[in-house]
Structure formats: C-alpha cells, structure tokens
Amino acid sequence: MxxxxxxxxxxxxxxxxxxxxxxxxxxxxxxxxxxxxxxxxxxxxxxxxxxxxxxxxxxxxxxxxxxxxxxxxxxxxxxxxxxxxxxxxxxxxxxxxxxxxxxNAVRKTYVYRIWNAPVRPVFERKYMTWIEQPLDVDAMRRAAELLCGTHDYRAFCSLKKFKKSTVRTVEEVNIEHLGKEIRISYTGDGFLYHMVRILTGTLVEVGEGARKPEDMSTILMSMDRANAGKLMPPEGLTLECVEYEDNLKK
Amino acid sequence: MxxxxxxxxxxxxxxxxxxxxxxxxxxxxxxxxxxxxxxxxxxxxxxxxxxxxxxxxxxxxxxxxxxxxxxxxxxxxxxxxxxxxxxxxxxxxxxxxxxxxxxNAVRKTYVYRIWNAPVRPVFERKYMTWIEQPLDVDAMRRAAELLCGTHDYRAFCSLKKFKKSTVRTVEEVNIEHLGKEIRISYTGDGFLYHMVRILTGTLVEVGEGARKPEDMSTILMSMDRANAGKLMPPEGLTLECVEYEDNLKK
The missing domain is CATH 3.30.70.580 (Pseudouridine synthase I, catalytic domain, N-terminal subdomain)
Structure with a gap:
C-alpha cells in the first residue's frame, strides 16, 4: 500500500x-x-x-x-x-x-517570520529571526510584487552550477505586519536551493533602505547571485503546506 | 534611585x-x-x-x-x-x-493555555498543556463565572497552613477558544500558591464532564483542597501582566 x-x-x-x-x-x-x-x-x-x-x-x-x-x-x-x-x-x-x-507536488507555501522590535523575542525565539531596526514594510511589498511571476531565479540560488532548469513560478509573496512580527509567505510551484532565504534577505535590505524596490527586476535579470541580498538564517523559515493535483489526493 | x-x-x-x-x-x-x-x-x-x-x-x-x-x-x-x-x-x-x-501591585493577569486536539503541539509544546479529549468550553465558562468574586479561595491552594488571609478577589475568568487552543485568562487582586493551576484543573474536569459547573460554589464554600480539581502542570501558565495604582507608575 x-x-x-x-x-x-x-x-x-x-x-x-x-x-x-x-x-x-x-x-x-x-x-x-x-x-x-x-x-x-x-x-x-x-x-x-x-x-x-x-x-x-x-x-x-x-x-x-x-x-x-x-x-x-x-x-x-x-x-x-x-x-x-x-x-x-x-x-x-x-x-x-x-x-x-x-x-507530484504542484504548489508549496513557505513562511519566513521576522521579529521586528527593539527587544529580541523570548517565546518565539526559535521560530523567528530578530531584526532590531524598523523595516519599511510598504517598500518590501512593492519589491515583493516585482519578484512574482515566471522567471529564471538563479540570482536567488546558492548553487553555482545548474544541471536542471532554474525557472520557477512564484504566484504570490504576501507580507503581513502583525504587531512586532513581519510574516512573509511565498507560494509557488517550487523553490531553488536557499531561494526563499535569499529572497527574504533581499526584501529585508529593501526594508532597511539599502536597496530600492525597483532593483528587484535588475537582480532577477542579472542571473547573478552576487547581485541579490544576504542569505537569511534558517530558524525564521517554515514549510507551511504542499498542494497536489486533486486526482492524486487519494 | x-x-x-x-x-x-x-x-x-x-x-x-x-x-x-x-x-x-x-x-x-x-x-x-x-x-x-x-x-x-x-x-x-x-x-x-x-x-x-x-x-x-x-x-x-x-x-x-x-x-x-x-x-x-x-x-x-x-x-x-x-x-x-x-x-x-x-x-x-x-x-x-x-x-x-x-x-504595590493591585491587579494581576495570568493566562493558562491548553492545546486541545488529537495530536500534541509541536511549536507551542513548551507553552501549552496538551489535552487530547475535546473539552466542553461552554460548561467551563459557566463554571468560571461561579469562581469569580470575592471569596476565601483556600480550597484552591496547595498550602495546608494559612498565616495570612486567603480571601482574594477574582474579577474575571475569560475563556477563549482559538482553533486548537483554549486560553483561560484570570484577572484578580492576587492569587494563592498554586491557585491558578488548581482553578484550571477544576475547570478542565468540568470540561471533561467529570464535574458540573454548579459544583464550583460548593467547592469554594467547603474550603477544602481535597474537593477541588487536579493541579495542572506549570508549562501552560504565563504571568501576563501586573498593574499598579496610577500614582505609583512613576
């Protein structure tokens, strides 16, 4: 069975x-x-x-x-x-x-959680990454929109040699600001090695004012990892859910 | 200073x-x-x-x-x-x-969190107590009302000898059902040793159907620990906030 x-x-x-x-x-x-x-x-x-x-x-x-x-x-x-x-x-x-x-997976959702407050999180410390400096969430949202779509995402991948296609479709990047938490949800058909953590690092740099939202398109097109943001630490990341075609559910 | x-x-x-x-x-x-x-x-x-x-x-x-x-x-x-x-x-x-x-504390709020679901909690395991059997939250709410007021709460205290008064005022016991979580908030002018955990244990026994809401008054009046419910484990309990008279805030 x-x-x-x-x-x-x-x-x-x-x-x-x-x-x-x-x-x-x-x-x-x-x-x-x-x-x-x-x-x-x-x-x-x-x-x-x-x-x-x-x-x-x-x-x-x-x-x-x-x-x-x-x-x-x-x-x-x-x-x-x-x-x-x-x-x-x-x-x-x-x-x-x-x-x-x-x-058979057709869609995955990852969530990256950031604790954006002057004092570090105590109860959520194992599930969020702490960033002390207030982030500009509106700018991050504008940048996130430009990261969606069907693109070659190799600029956001830690691998250096690619045997398989690095084209993926990111359907949605949703950013919620819930009190001290900034919660970024990524939904797409698949994600490259370290892709969610590098996308998040790039969005964080936008939120810090170190990059502009409109730079996202340039980074994507460059296909060069060196142009994207930092790799965020693993503890903020959670694989939220995985979806399958209906006829395979049973 | x-x-x-x-x-x-x-x-x-x-x-x-x-x-x-x-x-x-x-x-x-x-x-x-x-x-x-x-x-x-x-x-x-x-x-x-x-x-x-x-x-x-x-x-x-x-x-x-x-x-x-x-x-x-x-x-x-x-x-x-x-x-x-x-x-x-x-x-x-x-x-x-x-x-x-x-x-100078005039009011305290404690929260007891219960994970009420067939499968134990993974992410909240250090902050909630797991109860597999579905609890009757409405019955617990009826019982909670009877536990409020100004009473001698020694039936809900683990100490056996009392040097000081065991009369306290419990202003409110609020029970929220948030998905798999049952969250019980206790607000009052003070709480005896183990009082919140024994009150919770008694409410849980009401939720399990082992006690009736109207038994609460009898337990209170008996002033006998043996009549109250079990002592709940510590990990579900959090001291939420402490309030002071305004003129002492500064």
Missing amino acids: NYKAILQYDGTRYRGWQVQGNTDNTIQGKIETLLTRMAGEPVEVNGSGRTDAGVHAAGQVISFRCQTDRTPEDICAYMNQYLPEDICVLSVEEAAPRFHARL | NYKAILQYDGTRYRGWQVQGNTDNTIQGKIETLLTRMAGEPVEVNGSGRTDAGVHAAGQVISFRCQTDRTPEDICAYMNQYLPEDICVLSVEEAAPRFHARL
Missing part, C-alpha cells in the same frame, strides 16, 4: 530533512527508522522537498510504501507514540498507487 | 522566580547577579510575585534600588546584552521612591 502523511517539526535540533550518510540526526532518518521498525521491513520515505538544517515544517508531506495490517489511523497513532516531542504526524491516509510526495 | 522594569521569560529551564539557597538557577538570581555586576554593589530585586518552576512570564514587574550613572535605557540595554536568550527586559524606568513591585 502507498501512503501519504503530513508532518510537523521544529527543525532546531536537526541537520535538516534529508538523510546524510551515517549521521541519523535528520527528520527523514527518524521517520524511516520508525516505519521500518513498525513494518518489519525497510521503508523508504519521500518528502515533498528537503528542508535545510534548522528549518521548520508545519505541513511537510511525505509518501511511503509499506505492508502492514494497521489502518492509516493506527499508523498515525504508532508514529506519534514513538516520535520525539519536536516531530508529529498530523494525518496518514492511503494514497493512489502512483502518488509521490515530491514528484 | 528606585527603578521599575518589565521582564519576559521562558520558565522552562528555571527553578522558578525566587532565589533558593545556593542554587542560582532562578530568574531572580540571574537578574540580581547581573545588576550587582553592573552597579558594583549588591542589588536586591523584588518581583511582583513568585512564579513556580516551569512557569513563564510575558510581563513580570520588578523593582530595585541602585546607584548608577546609566540612564534607564542604558540599564535595559545592558541587561539584554548579558541575559540568556530565554529572559529579556522590555523596559526600565525610574520609579517613585516608595514603589515596590510586590507590595
């Missing part, structure tokens, strides 16, 4: 989503170890995408195949019973035989 | 507010050590009240006397520079000579 599950995790103490060699301090590693123990046979887990070390997920989607007599609800309960307190499973359901969490 | 300051802290890794013997793992201990170092002479800090081990504060108020050439803003910046990431100072101001954070 093929399954789809939705996970949440606090990425603070992990080396990211993807299994890396022998070090098992990854979310994928934790999940695969657990499902392998449950099924009594090796289970491979596919995530909708990798999240970097320190990045969180409120709605990471995974798919995996395994043979078990348990119902999806039982699998979910089993996983939550043994997972550490910083990872949980929101739901498990049977999926169409060809469903694959990464290959 | 006499000062008033407002603090926030994540109480997770502390043994509570109050200095206890040699063990310095208390919030008061951290603050006194820091101010003593800053002033070059012993500084004694008075909090508006003790918070227990594991309890948080979003607006703990303190007062302290010290001689320094620094402005209140400089004291605030100095403290935030050296405090650990789970404690911060929101503000420091000069206070009236007779201002005392505990003796």
Whole structure:
C-alpha cells in the first residue's frame, strides 16, 4: 500500500530533512527508522522537498510504501507514540498507487517570520529571526510584487552550477505586519536551493533602505547571485503546506 | 534611585522566580547577579510575585534600588546584552521612591493555555498543556463565572497552613477558544500558591464532564483542597501582566 502523511517539526535540533550518510540526526532518518521498525521491513520515505538544517515544517508531506495490517489511523497513532516531542504526524491516509510526495507536488507555501522590535523575542525565539531596526514594510511589498511571476531565479540560488532548469513560478509573496512580527509567505510551484532565504534577505535590505524596490527586476535579470541580498538564517523559515493535483489526493 | 522594569521569560529551564539557597538557577538570581555586576554593589530585586518552576512570564514587574550613572535605557540595554536568550527586559524606568513591585501591585493577569486536539503541539509544546479529549468550553465558562468574586479561595491552594488571609478577589475568568487552543485568562487582586493551576484543573474536569459547573460554589464554600480539581502542570501558565495604582507608575 502507498501512503501519504503530513508532518510537523521544529527543525532546531536537526541537520535538516534529508538523510546524510551515517549521521541519523535528520527528520527523514527518524521517520524511516520508525516505519521500518513498525513494518518489519525497510521503508523508504519521500518528502515533498528537503528542508535545510534548522528549518521548520508545519505541513511537510511525505509518501511511503509499506505492508502492514494497521489502518492509516493506527499508523498515525504508532508514529506519534514513538516520535520525539519536536516531530508529529498530523494525518496518514492511503494514497493512489502512483502518488509521490515530491514528484507530484504542484504548489508549496513557505513562511519566513521576522521579529521586528527593539527587544529580541523570548517565546518565539526559535521560530523567528530578530531584526532590531524598523523595516519599511510598504517598500518590501512593492519589491515583493516585482519578484512574482515566471522567471529564471538563479540570482536567488546558492548553487553555482545548474544541471536542471532554474525557472520557477512564484504566484504570490504576501507580507503581513502583525504587531512586532513581519510574516512573509511565498507560494509557488517550487523553490531553488536557499531561494526563499535569499529572497527574504533581499526584501529585508529593501526594508532597511539599502536597496530600492525597483532593483528587484535588475537582480532577477542579472542571473547573478552576487547581485541579490544576504542569505537569511534558517530558524525564521517554515514549510507551511504542499498542494497536489486533486486526482492524486487519494 | 528606585527603578521599575518589565521582564519576559521562558520558565522552562528555571527553578522558578525566587532565589533558593545556593542554587542560582532562578530568574531572580540571574537578574540580581547581573545588576550587582553592573552597579558594583549588591542589588536586591523584588518581583511582583513568585512564579513556580516551569512557569513563564510575558510581563513580570520588578523593582530595585541602585546607584548608577546609566540612564534607564542604558540599564535595559545592558541587561539584554548579558541575559540568556530565554529572559529579556522590555523596559526600565525610574520609579517613585516608595514603589515596590510586590507590595504595590493591585491587579494581576495570568493566562493558562491548553492545546486541545488529537495530536500534541509541536511549536507551542513548551507553552501549552496538551489535552487530547475535546473539552466542553461552554460548561467551563459557566463554571468560571461561579469562581469569580470575592471569596476565601483556600480550597484552591496547595498550602495546608494559612498565616495570612486567603480571601482574594477574582474579577474575571475569560475563556477563549482559538482553533486548537483554549486560553483561560484570570484577572484578580492576587492569587494563592498554586491557585491558578488548581482553578484550571477544576475547570478542565468540568470540561471533561467529570464535574458540573454548579459544583464550583460548593467547592469554594467547603474550603477544602481535597474537593477541588487536579493541579495542572506549570508549562501552560504565563504571568501576563501586573498593574499598579496610577500614582505609583512613576
């Protein structure tokens, strides 16, 4: 049977989503170890995408195949019973035989949270990046509009060599100012390596007055990483949700 | 000079507010050590009240006397520079000579947060108590009304011997249902030892159907701890704010 599950995790103490060699301090590693123990046979887990070390997920989607007599609800309960307190499973359901969490994802939303206040955050310190200087949110919104659309985003990617297309469609960049929090949501069909954190760093530099909103188009067209802003730290970033074509939901 | 300051802290890794013997793992201990170092002479800090081990504060108020050439803003910046990431100072101001954070407090608000959902909280796990079974919030609200007023609250106190009055005025118990969170705010002129956590435990038992709202009056009148509900764990509790008479604010 093929399954789809939705996970949440606090990425603070992990080396990211993807299994890396022998070090098992990854979310994928934790999940695969657990499902392998449950099924009594090796289970491979596919995530909708990798999240970097320190990045969180409120709605990471995974798919995996395994043979078990348990119902999806039982699998979910089993996983939550043994997972550490910083990872949980929101739901498990049977999926169409060809469903694959990464290959079939059509839309993802990431949220970058900034604590913009003179005093650092205490309760949200693991989920927000602190910026003391007041940011010009209106200027950031004007810049964000220019970053949307279908473009080659390689200027906003940390990789230096590209084997695959670096063209992506960013449908929306929404910036909310909620008290001391500035919350930037990015929705698109996919994001390059470090892309959300570099887009955010560039928007922050606009908010600081160091760049103008209209510079965004020039940066995009330059296709040169050196022209974009800084890479923001991972703790402010959360993978919010992943969407699939309706006919693959089940 | 006499000062008033407002603090926030994540109480997770502390043994509570109050200095206890040699063990310095208390919030008061951290603050006194820091101010003593800053002033070059012993500084004694008075909090508006003790918070227990594991309890948080979003607006703990303190007062302290010290001689320094620094402005209140400089004291605030100095403290935030050296405090650990789970404690911060929101503000420091000069206070009236007779201002005392505990003796002059006229109103306090505590918030108890419950995560009421089938799956445990990941991001809010250190600030909420998880209750899986759906609670009847309407019944809890009816019970909460009966707990307000001016009463002898010793049935809701963990102490067994009382030297001082156990009469308090609870002005309001407000229960909000915000998605998966049930947020109970208590406002009153003061609270006995463990009182907010026992009131919450009793309300939770009403929400579970194990007690009726109208039992609250009987419990209050019995003045017997054995008749009230369980003591809730500390991590769900936050001291939200402390109010003073206007003429003592400065």
